Amino acid sequence: MSPQPQAAVGAPLSRVDGRLKVTGQAKYAADHDIDGVVHAVVVDSSIARGRITGIDTRDAEAQRGVLGVISHLDKPRLTYRQNQVSNAFPGERLHVFQDDTVRFFGQPVAVVVATTLEAAEHAASLVKVSYDAEESATDLTRGPAQDGPPPFARPYARGNAEEALGSADVRLDLAYRLSRNHHNPMETHATIARWDGDKLTVWDKTQWVIGTQNELAAVFGIPLENVRVLSPFIGGAFGSALRAWPHVTIAALAAREIGRPVKLALTRRQMYFTVGYRPAYEYKLRLGSTRRGRLTAMTHDFKYETSRYEQFWEANLALGQMLYAVPNVSQNPQIVPLDVSTPLWMRGPGYGSSAFVIETAMDELAYKLGIDPIELRLRNEPGEDPSTQQPFSTRRLRECFRVGARAFGWRRRDPRPRSTRDGDWLIGTGVATGCYDVFRGQAQAHARLDADGTAVVQSATHDTGTGTYTSMTQVAADALGLTVRNVTFRLGDSAMPPAPAQGASQTMLSVGSAVQDTCDMLREQAIKLAVEDERSPLHGVDPDDVVVRGGRLHVKGDPARGETYRQLLARNNRTYLEARGSYTPEEESRFSMYGYAAMFAEVAVDARLGLVRVRRMLGVYDAGRIISPKLAESQAVGGMVGGIGAALLEHTVTDHRDGRIVNANLADYLVPVNADIPDLKAVYLDGEDYKAAPIGVKSLGELVQIGVAPAIANAVFHATGRRVRELPITAEALL
Amino acid sequence: MFGAGPADAAQASPSSRVTLTINGERRTITVDNRTSLLDLLREHLGLTGSKKGCNAGACGACTVLVDGRRVNSCLTLAVRLDGAEVTTIEGLAKGERLHPLQQAFIDHDAFQCGYCTSGQIMSGVGCIDEGHTGSPEEIREFMSGNICRCGAYVNIVRAVEQAAHGK
Numbered sequence: 066m067s068p069q070p071q072a073a074v075g076a077p078l079s080r081v082d083g084r085l086k087v088t089g090q091a092k093y094a095a096d097h098d099i100d101g102v103v104h105a106v107v108v109d110s111s112i113a114r115g116r117i118t119g120i121d122t123r124d125a126e127a128q129r130g131v132l133g134v135i136s137h138l139d140k141p142r143l144t145y146r147q148n149q150v151s152n153a154f155p156g157e158r159l160h161v162f163q164d165d166t167v168r169f170f171g172q173p174v175a176v177v178v179a180t181t182l183e184a185a186e187h188a189a190s191l192v193k194v195s196y197d198a199e200e201s202a203t204d205l206t207r208g209p210a211q212d213g214p215p216p217f218a219r220p221y222a223r224g225n226a227e228e229a230l231g232s233a234d235v236r237l238d239l240a241y242r243l244s245r246n247h248h249n250p251m252e253t254h255a256t257i258a259r260w261d262g263d264k265l266t267v268w269d270k271t272q273w274v275i276g277t278q279n280e281l282a283a284v285f286g287i288p289l290e291n292v293r294v295l296s297p298f299i300g301g302a303f304g305s306a307l308r309a310w311p312h313v314t315i316a317a318l319a320a321r322e323i324g325r326p327v328k329l330a331l332t333r334r335q336m337y338f339t340v341g342y343r344p345a346y347e348y349k350l351r352l353g354s355t356r357r358g359r360l361t362a363m364t365h366d367f368k369y370e371t372s373r374y375e376q377f378w379e380a381n382l383a384l385g386q387m388l389y390a391v392p393n394v395s396q397n398p399q400i401v402p403l404d405v406s407t408p409l410w411m412r413g414p415g416y417g418s419s420a421f422v423i424e425t426a427m428d429e430l431a432y433k434l435g436i437d438p439i440e441l442r443l444r445n446e447p448g449e450d451p452s453t454q455q456p457f458s459t460r461r462l463r464e465c466f467r468v469g470a471r472a473f474g475w476r477r478r479d480p481r482p483r484s485t486r487d488g489d490w491l492i493g494t495g496v497a498t499g500c501y502d503v504f505r506g507q508a509q510a511h512a513r514l515d516a517d518g519t520a521v522v523q524s525a526t527h528d529t530g531t532g533t534y535t536s537m538t539q540v541a542a543d544a545l546g547l548t549v550r551n552v553t554f555r556l557g558d559s560a561m562p563p564a565p566a567q568g569a570s571q572t573m574l575s576v577g578s579a580v581q582d583t584c585d586m587l588r589e590q591a592i593k594l595a596v597e598d599e600r601s602p603l604h605g606v607d608p609d610d611v612v613v614r615g616g617r618l619h620v621k622g623d624p625a626r627g628e629t630y631r632q633l634l635a636r637n638n639r640t641y642l643e644a645r646g647s648y649t650p651e652e653e654s655r656f657s658m659y660g661y662a663a664m665f666a667e668v669a670v671d672a673r674l675g676l677v678r679v680r681r682m683l684g685v686y687d688a689g690r691i692i693s694p695k696l697a698e699s700q701a702v703g704g705m706v707g708g709i710g711a712a713l714l715e716h717t718v719t720d721h722r723d724g725r726i727v728n729a730n731l732a733d734y735l736v737p738v739n740a741d742i743p744d745l746k747a748v749y750l751d752g753e754d755y756k757a758a759p760i761g762v763k764s765l766g767e768l769v770q771i772g773v774a775p776a777i778a779n780a781v782f783h784a785t786g787r788r789v790r791e792l793p794i795t796a797e798a799l800l
Numbered sequence: 801m802f803g804a805g806p807a808d809a810a811q812a813s814p815s816s817r818v819t820l821t822i823n824g825e826r827r828t829i830t831v832d833n834r835t836s837l838l839d840l841l842r843e844h845l846g847l848t849g850s851k852k853g854c855n856a857g858a859c860g861a862c863t864v865l866v867d868g869r870r871v872n873s874c875l876t877l878a879v880r881l882d883g884a885e886v887t888t889i890e891g892l893a894k895g896e897r898l899h900p901l902q903q904a905f906i907d908h909d910a911f912q913c914g915y916c917t918s919g920q921i922m923s924g925v926g927c928i929d930e931g932h933t934g935s936p937e938e939i940r941e942f943m944s945g946n947i948c949r950c951g952a953y954v955n956i957v958r959a960v961e962q963a964a965h966g967k
Contacts, residue, residue, distance in 0.1 A: 086911055088892075183832045184813070252913070300913045704951070732856065
């Protein structure tokens with residue numbers, strides 16, 4: 066097979082769905098116009114632990130337009146079959162309206178359905194729920210850890226960390242506290258559910274249409290093929306839509322009980338209760354080093370929060386094992402079950418939390434030893450993965466730092482803390498490593514080439530804003546030899562060929578490789594048709610010598626000899642050609658595969674007020690081949706904004722007396738606004754990694770946020786001389 | 801579990817007739833007095849381009865122009881808009897021709913998920929009309945009522961600059 070010319074891939078194209086988004090025509094979950102739809106509003110618990118003793122619905126039901134109020138008192142029939150496909154956490158998921166138990170503050174306890182949203186909202190406020198409350202525990206720092214490690218995490222040890230620490234030239238013993246964060250996508254979670262007999266269709270905000278399909282089939286006890294999940298546009302998610310939460314079931318249940326299609330959109334306040342969060346951590350790190358800055362030992366003892374009914378896990382061990390060449394490592398992870406809802410992976414899950422700890426500790430070590438922070442990291446660069454002894458598929462962290470240091474002007478820095486001042490502002494710069502796994506999943510795609518020379522390619526994947534519509538169009542266009550304009554990519558429908566969840570940065574690699582495979586097959590099919598067709602100018606040509614460009618098949622090196630797809634299909638009386646392809650990662654790779662980043666930050670800290678302002682940031686990334694540079698740059702800059710939020714602003718506050726989240730709104734849970742964000746720069750190293758994927762990509766969406774918070778924390782230290790081992794870094798900590 | 805039938809009239813919410821112009825089209829509508837402009841647009845008129853991000857005036861996703869001024873439509877009761885002129889994202893383009901700020905948002909990739917985009921663009925139109933585009937700092941300040949969780953702020957500022965100054 067002759068390689069196709071690269072035209073669309075690597076070109077800085079604007080989003081193919083841009084016009085829909087700037088005209089308000091992109092349809093998010095709650096935007097779909099479904100005939101006869103009525104409105105549901107959830108009533109949630111005002112205690113964190115206990116029993117419901119009564120639900121008085123009389124006032125609510127007396128409201129005009131109210132169609133019904135549903136709670137556990139109605140004993141709604143739900144099957145809750147095992148769902149091994151998309152229920153990731155050991156324990157048992159929350160069952161909706163099946164008993165009188167309250168497990169966390171904000172748990173759904175009833176739903177009101179009415180013909181108008183106004184009536185449903187008002188009626189929901191009139192539902193009176195009485196409780197028998199028990200004392201609740203929601204404070205990670207006080208709750209006892211569960212015996213034994215979290216799921217999928219064994220205590221890890223290599224070498225003898227205690228002994229190595231005892232004999233180390235230099236030791237650090239550090240304690241960190243990371244606050245809980247909420248994803249807070251701009252779109253609140255919403256579901257529209259409609260039953261047609263025993264067939265269920267939902268328009269849902271989900272990062273995993275197949276996962277939601279499996280969960281609904283399991284909860285309602287119906288065959289998988291009876292459930293269809295549609296999610297063509299997603300207003301951000303950052304992980305919160307990676308599972309079907311209780312409200313999805315409630316919408317479908319209400320639709321079944323009321324006998325009408327039902328729309329249910331969570332309020333912003335409800336987004337803090339039942340759609341997951343990045344858990345709070347307490348983390349102790351000990352570090353041993355030689356005087357010359359060679360790490361000899363690292364120990365990680367940490368605990369994080371989970372619910373009492375599910376054991377949450379996330380990838381918080383990998384960085385401690387593979388980021389630096391440390392001969393002696395021990396890790397002891399623990400979970401603390403509390404009267405809270407279950408966390409869910411938030412952008413850079415696990416990695417972001419552990420990177421903050423490791424990368425700020427490396428900065429402390431650099432200062433203690435008097436070694437430049439970049440140089441310290443380079444002295445501990447491993448030649449192979451220290452946890453598996455596997456070679457790296459690619460690891461260009463050294464180059465990331467070299468390119469970044471030059472572009473950022475790192476060498477001009479006076480390394481002494483509190484050495485640079487600009488009026489009232491103390492100026493500092495900091496650096497940190499970012500690193501994230503290359504996750505890979507099975508994916509399939511379907512492509513159809515029509516007689517008019519246009520193609521439609523589809524896969525049950527998603528576009529949370531990452532640019533999937535655009536990047537897949539680019540891959541397909543080059544593989545088919547079509548212009549981008551003549552290719553349409555479709556996604557977000559569980560009836561399409563299956564694709565993994567849009568999480569863990571696996572979409573470009575997995576679905577992209579499936580799209581490549583599918584479109585290669587389709588192109589080869591067309592070429593075969595041509596070279597075997599006596600009437601084709603390509604008759605008899607070796608198929609390996611044919612390329613397609615701009616919808617025209619021709620002999621490589623002889624553009625004059627060829628014909629278009631349209632001519633080929635018309636002459637052969639074919640209305641279309643189609644192909645279905647796939648990508649399946651090898652079961653065990655010989656390589657250690659990660660994306661890498663060097664993050665640089667400059668901050669200004671008001672010497673008297675403790676106010677921190679980010680002045681500029683630069684990220685340099687080793688993410689493999691970049692399919693869609695314009696969109697990849699946007700993601701990187703967006704990752705910096707997310708990291709700035711985590712570093713300086715974001716903090717879910719719980720009143721531990723009753724488990725209430727007191728800042729469950731966007732006025733009190735602070736996220737970065739435009740005025741918080743200076744010019745940010747992102748640079749992707751040119752290159753590709755064909756050991757990681759057939760299309761040469763690694764991972765990107767998580768990677769770009771991982772090292773941001775520690776780079777900022779290190780810059781704050783450089784500016785002020787104050788080391789803050791908590792997230793977020795608040796003014797109070799700097800006063 | 802379900803109400804026996806239509807509740808008596810005492811439980812019905814008062815409603816009012818208002819006449820307002822939406823995207824150039826004059827309409828007379830009977831609205832539940834509790835209805836916000838945002839819910840009127842989204843749930844009653846099928847104009848779902850304006851988004852509900854917080855329903856509390858904190859995020860800006862619902863921003864529209866009322867009599868030329870940008871407002872949070874979630875905090876604006878429809879019943880008080882008698883005689884008002886409302887412009888939403890659906891009314892910004894002239895036929896197929898995009899408003900310069902819509903085009904600038906595409907050119908600069910000033911969005912990712914697109915959910916805050918309608919509000920950002922309506923807010924940007926207001927910001928430009930108000931003359932608050934003298935510098936990137938000024939644009940940042942006057943565009944800070946619109947949250948973008950994907951973090952497209954750098955490109956939003958560039959897009960507003962382009963539309964304001966033809967850059």
